[in-house]
Amino acid sequence: MDRPVLLVAVPLEPAELDRFRDAFDVVHAPSREAFAGALAGRGREVRAIVARNVVPIGKGELQSLPALELVVVLGSGADAIDAEALAEREVRLATGRGVNAATVADHAMALLLASLRNIVPLDRAVHAKGWGWTCEPPASVPDTRLGIVGLGAIGRGIARRAEAFGMDVAYHGRNPQPDTSYPYYADLAGMADWADALVLCCPGGPATHHIVNAGVLGRLGSRGHLVNVARGSVVDTSALVDCLENGMIAAAALDVLEATPEEFARLAKLPNVLLTPHTAGRSPESLAAALDVGLAHLRGHFSA
Numbered sequence: 198m199d200r201p202v203l204l205v206a207v208p209l210e211p212a213e214l215d216r217f218r219d220a221f222d223v224v225h226a227p228s229r230e231a232f233a234g235a236l237a238g239r240g241r242e243v244r245a246i247v248a249r250n251v252v253p254i255g256k257g258e259l260q261s262l263p264a265l266e267l268v269v270v271l272g273s274g275a276d277a278i279d280a281e282a283l284a285e286r287e288v289r290l291a292t293g294r295g296v297n298a299a300t301v302a303d304h305a306m307a308l309l310l311a312s313l314r315n316i317v318p319l320d321r322a323v324h325a326k327g328w329g330w331t332c333e334p335p336a337s338v339p340d341t342r343l344g345i346v347g348l349g350a351i352g353r354g355i356a357r358r359a360e361a362f363g364m365d366v367a368y369h370g371r372n373p374q375p376d377t378s379y380p381y382y383a384d385l386a387g388m389a390d391w392a393d394a395l396v397l398c399c400p401g402g403p404a405t406h407h408i409v410n411a412g413v414l415g416r417l418g419s420r421g422h423l424v425n426v427a428r429g430s431v432v433d434t435s436a437l438v439d440c441l442e443n444g445m446i447a448a449a450a451l452d453v454l455e456a457t458p459e460e461f462a463r464l465a466k467l468p469n470v471l472l473t474p475h476t477a478g479r480s481p482e483s484l485a486a487a488l489d490v491g492l493a494h495l496r497g498h499f500s501a
Contacts, residue, residue, distance in 0.1 A: 201244040201499055202264075206232045206252045207271055216488060217247070220496065236261040245498070247271060247491055248278070255279035259286055269494045271487040272297060272478060276401045276428065291494040295350045297483035302354030304477035305396050305426045308450035310362075311471055312422045313338055313394065315448075318468050336393075336420075339363030344392035346385065346408075347399030347427065348374055355396055367391065370399065385409075389416035394424065401428030411436035414446055421446045426477040429455030438463045441470060452477040 203221035205214065208228075217223050224243070226235040232252060235243075240261035246268045248254060254268060259282055268283060270292045283290050311317060315335035322330050341364045345352045348368040356366045356379060366379050369388045373381040382388035385408060389395060395417060399405050409423070410433045417423065423446060425432055434456045440446045442463065449464075450471040456464065464470050 202239060202242040203495070204232075204235055204239075204243045204246045206235075206246060206248045213484075213488060216492060217495075220499070221245070245269065245495060247495075250275060250277055253277045254283070256282045259283070259288070267291065267495065267498045269293075269491045271484075271491050289498065291491075291498075293487045293490040296486040296490050297478035297480075298350035298354055300480045300483040301351045301398065301426050301477045302358060304452060304473070305351070305355050305398060305424055306358045308424045308426070308452065308471060308473070309343075309359075309394060309396060309422065310338065312424065312448045312450040313341060317471050321468075340365065342367070342391055342393045344369065344382070344388040344395045345379075346370070346388075346395060346397045346431075348377065348379070349398070351398040351426070352396075353377075355398060371404075386413050386416045389413045389418075389421070392417065393420065394422040396424040397427040397431050399427050399431060401430050405431050407431070407433040409433065409437075411440070414440045417446050419444055419447060423449040424451075425449075425454075426452045429453040434460050434464075441467050 200220060200222045202224060203217055204224045204226060205217060206226050214223055214225060224235050224239055226232040236258060241263055243262055244264050244266050246254065246265065248268060248270050250270065250272055254277070256279060259265065265288050267289045268278060270278065272293050275290065275292055278290060280290055313336045319332065322332065339362065343359045343364045343366050345355055345366065345368045348370055352368060359366050367382055367388055368379050369382045369385045397409065409431055414436060432455070434454065437449060438460050441449060448469040452473045453475055454461070465472070
């Protein structure tokens with residue numbers, strides 16, 4: 198019996214691809230260009246796709262995929278996937294929601310601590326000016342008031358880590374969650390008034406587009422820190438750059454970014470900005486877990 202054709206639109210190592218080849222005829226398309234080429238060359242045969250959040254799959258792509266039955270996203274986010282278009286075609290969508298939650302929470306906490314304690318500028322100054330260089334002491338971590346935007350698996354992981362450091366935690370989301378004792382703010386600007394730092398770990402999409410804007414940043418204030426491990430679209434980057442340049446907030450630590458080239462250039466020049474290249478959810482352990490979940494989705498579907 199012919200094996201189902203599986204389009205893997207994720208950069209994977211040969212040993213990782215071998216895990217799929219046992220049961221599938223694998224077409225590896227690790228870049229957008231390769232993905233487009235695979236659709237043109239073998240799209241009509243593809244019955245399943247393993248993708249990541251940045252791979253767009255919508256009505257246009259589905260025209261080249263008449264046999265498609267299942268899309269598996271290695272991770273929790275599926276912002277680039279048109280779920281309605283898939284549903285119209287009765288194509289299943291499965292994600293690895295939660296598989297990298299601990300890794301993202303670790304990264305968010307590292308960014309927050311580095312921002313609060315001014316780690317990167319201090320390191321650069323010592324390298325440039327020598328060990329005897331002195332500066333104003335950075336903020337103390339205990340009793341920091343931390344506002345978490347999005348109290349899902351990642352947000353709860355951040356909250357537990359923050360409590361271990363002695364921080365006070367509150368959260369904002371679409372609705373209060375009855376199974377937690379953390380204070381809930383229905384109004385994000387109101388939580389920004391209270392908080393010393395905001396950590397963003399909410400979903401992307403229209404409902405959260407630019408929810409962190411000039412008004413929220415102004416309420417966070419000149420001693421406030423912003424950490425984003427959610428989606429770049431959650432933050433109005435133009436407003437953020439202006440606030441950072443003018444001392445309206447203290448610092449930002451960003452793993453995701455929606456920015457024009459000019460905005461990025463301005464951010465990259467600022468000493469109070471810490472940038473990582475969308476690596477919060479990446480670790481050998483989280484990738485292995487995502488592959489396990491993805492394979493389980495695929496085997497469950499094709500063995501049914």
